Amino acid sequence: xxCKSVQNRLSAYLDRExxxxxxxxxxxxxxxxxECRAESDGLRALKSLLGGVPCPExxxxxxxxxxxxxxxxRYEEPKRTLKVSAVMFASVAACSMLGTLFFMNSGxxxxxxxxxxxxxxxxxxxxxxxxPEAITGSDPAGPIISAAxxxxx
Amino acid sequence: MLFVGVKNKTAxxxxxxxxxxxxxKDSYKPAYGLAYRLTGNAAEAEDLVQETYVRAYRFxxxxxxxxxxxxWLYRIMTNAHIDSVRRRGRLRTTxxxxxxxxxxxxxxxxxxxxxxxxxxxxxxxDEPVQKALLSMTPEFRTAVLLADIEGLAYEEVAEIMKTSxxxxxxxxxxGRKQIRTHxxxxxxxxxxxFCDEL
Numbered sequence: 001x002x003c004k005s006v007q008n009r010l011s012a013y014l015d016r017e018x019x020x021x022x023x024x025x026x027x028x029x030x031x032x033x034x035e036c037r038a039e040s041d042g043l044r045a046l047k048s049l050l051g052g053v054p055c056p057e058x059x060x061x062x063x064x065x066x067x068x069x070x071x072x073x074r075y076e077e078p079k080r081t082l083k084v085s086a087v088m089f090a091s092v093a094a095c096s097m098l099g100t101l102f103f104m105n106s107g108x109x110x111x112x113x114x115x116x117x118x119x120x121x122x123x124x125x126x127x128x129x130x131x132p133e134a135i136t137g138s139d140p141a142g143p144i145i146s147a148a149x150x151x152x153x
Numbered sequence: 154m155l156f157v158g159v160k161n162k163t164a165x166x167x168x169x170x171x172x173x174x175x176x177x178k179d180s181y182k183p184a185y186g187l188a189y190r191l192t193g194n195a196a197e198a199e200d201l202v203q204e205t206y207v208r209a210y211r212f213x214x215x216x217x218x219x220x221x222x223x224x225w226l227y228r229i230m231t232n233a234h235i236d237s238v239r240r241r242g243r244l245r246t247t248x249x250x251x252x253x254x255x256x257x258x259x260x261x262x263x264x265x266x267x268x269x270x271x272x273x274x275x276x277x278x279d280e281p282v283q284k285a286l287l288s289m290t291p292e293f294r295t296a297v298l299l300a301d302i303e304g305l306a307y308e309e310v311a312e313i314m315k316t317s318x319x320x321x322x323x324x325x326x327x328g329r330k331q332i333r334t335h336x337x338x339x340x341x342x343x344x345x346x347f348c349d350e351l
Contacts, residue, residue, distance in 0.1 A: 011326035015300065017307050017318075045348040046333050049278060050301035055186035062199060066181055066206055067174065073210050074170055 001025045006036050010043050173213050176222045190298050191234045193287045205230040228313040231295045238291045277343045285335035296324035
């Protein structure tokens with residue numbers, strides 16, 4: 001290993017991040033190379049300097065402010081969720097109402113009211129026209145149940 | 154039945170939030186220390202700490218309790234810091250030659266008790282070290298701070314910075330060399346005296 005390769009690995013070497021052959025090769029090189037040893041000592045001093053940098057203290061009320069922030073978020077987030085739920089509920093309700101209106105206007109409701117569930121295209125046509133006689137080839141075997149003979153179950 | 158389910162869920166959420174508050178109270182001081190070194194002044198450091206905890210709170214459901222909270226928090230903080238630097242479109246590139254001498258730039262340097270020579274030298278070097286840190290890109294600065302000031306292993310730094318160990322190794326090495334070059338240029342006597350004291 002030459003001086004350049006050794007010097008490129010010196011930080012990792014000093015941080016004990018190397019192992020195996022790489023570590024042994026650098027250790028052997030440093031024992032014989034004065035220039036790389038000086039570089040290693042310089043980086044070790046710098047590492048020591050950075051490691052000893054004092055940790056500044058935060059202002060006394062930082063913890064209180066952080067806690068207040070958390071409280072605000074804690075009670076705001078559920079409100080936001082509730083708001084989303086309310087919008088979803090309103091959308092579903094609006095869709096249901098529109099569906100009901102469409103259903104009422106379609107004539108299907110009349111057919112059901114007259115006690116017959118339209119099961120064929122013909123029945124649907126009757127339901128829509130409200131007049132079975134108008135349907136060509138209406139089925140005589142299937143009399144329309146009118147309000148007069150309707151017997152509730 | 155439904156109400157019991159909702160009640161249990163609410164209790165679980167409350168427990169989780171209590172856990173978050175407890176972790177926050179245990180970690181905010183070292184978090185502030187890192188934020189201070191990343192930003193270089195108390196006001197920006199406090200803003201960064203607040204932003205970090207807000208983000209952490211919102212994504213706390215993704216936190217894996219089997220892992221250290223600070224590593225997860227520092228990842229959020231370093232991302233928030235890099236975002237903030239990019240958003241503002243500036244790196245802190247205050248002129249290193251003039252700052253401190255022209256009276257226009259001031260640096261908040263922490264006070265420290267004790268007066269042995271080495272500590273005194275260390276305190277004298279605190280300001281040039283901070284300036285050197287701020288002259289680096291946020292990626293280099295973060296890697297050096299996490300390794301040297303927080304004392305994390307390269308693998309942890311790589312995990313926090315979402316990069317490879319090789320990249321971390323290179324950033325730390327080049328970052329340290331930049332700091333040393335800066336100290337030898339701007340505080341040569343103090344730095345040499347400090348090295349001699351070792």
